[in-house]
Amino acid sequence: MKTLIIEDEPNAARDLAAMLQKLDAGIQMLALLDSVETSVEWLRQHPAPDLIFMDIQLADGVCFEILREVDVRSPVIFCTAYDEYALQAFRVNSIDYLLKPLEEADLKRSLDKLTTLREQLGDWPQKLLSWFGQHDRLQTGRKSSFLVSFKGKMFPVPTRDIAYFIIEDGLSFIITFDGRKLPLTQTLDVIEEQLDPSQFYRANRQYIIAFEAVKEVEPYYTRKLAVKLRSVKPETVFVSREKSTSFLHWLENR
Structure with a gap:
């Protein structure tokens, strides 16, 4: 599974990558990015990853700025010390919202959740991305x-x-x-x-x-x-x- 990590704390990014490799040796790290600017540039120049881990507070802004600039169709797991962004996070392609410091058990649960979606939807990743698209359309009903x-x-x-x-x-x-x-x-x-x-x-x-x-x-x-x-x-x-x-x-x- 091709994975992208967006995290502005180098130690946190390395620790997350190490935990992921321990939980699933088949995970391939595509890049470790630390800012809105570099993330937007990378996502515009590369195919969509199978999964993105995303910190919310980055070196030059908040991750939602990335989502405004790029049509991100990959599933996202948010990893952050800030719980006030939870509702905003679940309006996008969010699989889970994990609070720092990250625990291996929580990370495993998030990956298991993604695996369950893969098994239910079959053709991976196209059907999963289509599933997110359907949820996006459901959320565009007329609001009061x-x-x-x-x-x-x-x-x-x-x-x-x-x-x-x-x-x-x-x-x-x-x-x-x-x-x-x-x-x-x-x-x-x-x-x-x-x-x-x-x-x-x-x-x-x-x-x-x-x-x-x-x-x-x-x-x-x-x-x-x-x-x-x-x-x-x-x-x-x-x-x-x-x-x-x-x-x-x-x-x-x-």
């Missing part, structure tokens, strides 16, 4: 709330409280009607798939706006539209001329 992890706490934010979604510096955020700015791990493309299209509209690459947030619309240069939003901090969003007719139809016939 989004689970947010913020300042060490997790809590749901109902979609009725959301004025708009925005992407800034490659990161996604919820902006609520009362002015809160809350981070999300999903891209806007993924978020859009989970929203009721009668209630939310993808205005452009940077914004998804709620119907209830639209205060007024004005014509803008070259047949664009300037959309003023209701929120604690007023915001103007621009809709291109190519989407202006569709947007006005949405406002009138949602």
Whole structure:
């Protein structure tokens, strides 16, 4: 089984590799990577591994940044000292979530879980990756709330409280009607798939706006539209001329 380890602590990476070899001599280590940047580069240049072990806090960020940059279709086992990321981890291709310091018994249980999936699904790894794809699609149903992890706490934010979604510096955020700015791990493309299209509209690459947030619309240069939003901090969003007719139809016939 071809395995990739993403871990920024050299001793932890070596210890994990040694335990894996002890548990299964057939495991082949493809690489030991220590950062978001090197992991993204490696995953873009190589075929998908059979399994990835991934620390969450890396030298230059958190591992979820890798998952935003690369379509990772391999099963993942998270190994981390931080338990607050568990729910985020299980939204991706997660087999297990192990807390450090790692115990050999826990690692064996995770590998056994993967083996069971392999036996149940047969054609390995194609059917397992297809299984993950089905789970991804199941998770893209229309949401009534989004689970947010913020300042060490997790809590749901109902979609009725959301004025708009925005992407800034490659990161996604919820902006609520009362002015809160809350981070999300999903891209806007993924978020859009989970929203009721009668209630939310993808205005452009940077914004998804709620119907209830639209205060007024004005014509803008070259047949664009300037959309003023209701929120604690007023915001103007621009809709291109190519989407202006569709947007006005949405406002009138949602």
